[in-house]
Amino acid sequence: MYTAIGYATQSATTPLAPVKFERRSPRPDDVAIDILYCGVCHSDIHQARNEWGIAVYPLMPGHEIVGKVTAVGANVTQHKVGDLVGVGCMVDSCRSCEACQANLEQYCLEGPTMTYATPNRVDGSNTMGGYSDSIVVSEHFVVRIPEKLDLASAAPILCAGITTYSPLKHYGVKAGDKVGILGMGGLGHMGIKFAKAMGAEVTLFTRSASKAEEARRQGADHVIVSTDAEQMKAAAGHFDFLLDTIPVQHDLNPYLDTLRFDGVHILVGLIEPVDPPVHAGKLVMSRRVLAGSLIGGIAETQEVLDFCAEHNITCDIEMLDIRQINEAYARMIAGDVKYRFVIDMATLKR
Ligand code: NDP
Numbered sequence: 001m002y003t004a005i006g007y008a009t010q011s012a013t014t015p016l017a018p019v020k021f022e023r024r025s026p027r028p029d030d031v032a033i034d035i036l037y038c039g040v041c042h043s044d045i046h047q048a049r050n051e052w053g054i055a056v057y058p059l060m061p062g063h064e065i066v067g068k069v070t071a072v073g074a075n076v077t078q079h080k081v082g083d084l085v086g087v088g089c090m091v092d093s094c095r096s097c098e099a100c101q102a103n104l105e106q107y108c109l110e111g112p113t114m115t116y117a118t119p120n121r122v123d124g125s126n127t128m129g130g131y132s133d134s135i136v137v138s139e140h141f142v143v144r145i146p147e148k149l150d151l152a153s154a155a156p157i158l159c160a161g162i163t164t165y166s167p168l169k170h171y172g173v174k175a176g177d178k179v180g181i182l183g184m185g186g187l188g189h190m191g192i193k194f195a196k197a198m199g200a201e202v203t204l205f206t207r208s209a210s211k212a213e214e215a216r217r218q219g220a221d222h223v224i225v226s227t228d229a230e231q232m233k234a235a236a237g238h239f240d241f242l243l244d245t246i247p248v249q250h251d252l253n254p255y256l257d258t259l260r261f262d263g264v265h266i267l268v269g270l271i272e273p274v275d276p277p278v279h280a281g282k283l284v285m286s287r288r289v290l291a292g293s294l295i296g297g298i299a300e301t302q303e304v305l306d307f308c309a310e311h312n313i314t315c316d317i318e319m320l321d322i323r324q325i326n327e328a329y330a331r332m333i334a335g336d337v338k339y340r341f342v343i344d345m346a347t348l349k350r
């Protein structure tokens with residue numbers, strides 16, 4: 001064991017504050033990482049405030065981790081000291097079930113071990129995330145950061161990137177498809193870039209008319225202001241796919257109307273009950289599909305990093321001093337970030 005430092009919260013109602021805590025010494029299959037940057041995901045806020053009812057305290061968020069390898073266990077073959085690597089939302093899984101064997105560790109039948117607020121599979125300790133100076137992770141859950149990528153703006157690819165790339169890929173989005181992205185925050189702005197890179201005609205649905213110009217700069221071909229009923233109506237029957245990153249309960253029915261027959265509405269932002277209810281007729285009468293998707297597997301996380309390097313895709317980030325983390329949460333909730341905060345971990349040592 002060794003002493004690490006980071007920012008954690010002790011309850012759903014207290015702010016994040018500096019803490020010292022114990023990290024394990026590397027096991028034979030572990031990689032020890034000095035964290036350089038960590039993205040700030042809306043899931044970090046949901047969890048810090050126990051909005052999903054599954055938080056475990058003290059809770060140290062952070063699952064968009066980029067850093068440098070400082071030590072490796074005796075059995076590690078994929079990474080060596082000095083490598084630039086990433087860790088996303090998961091740090092372990094059972095590795096033998098059908099999902100794990102299919103490289104879909106996120107759907108592990110025993111439940112994956114998430115990067116924070118989950119019991120470690122070996123010693124039962126509560127996992128602590130990336131708002132920290134260091135982390136120790138089994139090598140299977142550590143990915144390589146391609147040389148071409150800027151390290152800080154690569155960090156959000158580990159969650160915001162893979163979560164939007166994976167469903168677009170799974171549902172086979174291709175050139176000419178009409179794709180709608182719902183919400184332009186951390187996930188949404190990456191969704192626009194990926195859909196565009198896959199050749200789709202991309203539309204942003206946003207509450208914020210002021211984001212229209214920005215969305216076009218991100219690659220969106222069209223913008224629909226979702227609070228304007230006329231604009232929503234005019235889009236009836238138009239889309240092949242909707243990728244829904246909205247982080248709160250919202251009425252899906254007006255969005256379902258914008259899908260063509262066989263269209264697919266993919267939820268990634270919501271894990272609460274849908275409220276108000278979906279009108280089943282909107283699915284049945286047009287063979288539409290309401291779907292969901294969780295991050296992506298480890299192999300696919302490496303794939304999306306390589307895809308970003310190949311297509312020159314990066315996240316738009318605002319660098320954050322970790323001492324401003326509580327203000328950053330408030331700004332994210334107010335929609336005041338373009339489009340991802342990334343913590344510069346050098347600020348933790350100040
Ligand atoms: P952000 O806060 O960065 O962005 C969310 C966007 O949704 C906002 O920018 C805004 O876009 C829109 N929005 C926010 N509040 C509302 C509202 N009340 N009504 C309608 N639209 C709203 O969040 P992230 O992109 O980081 O995360 C989005 C969601 O995805 C979160 O719930 C997060 O937990 C979840 N998530 C899911 C994952 C998965 O594997 N399925 C993985 C990672 C995150 P605009 O102003 O354009 O309307």
Ligand code: ZN
Binds near residue numbers: 043044089159160
């Ligand atoms: Zn996330």
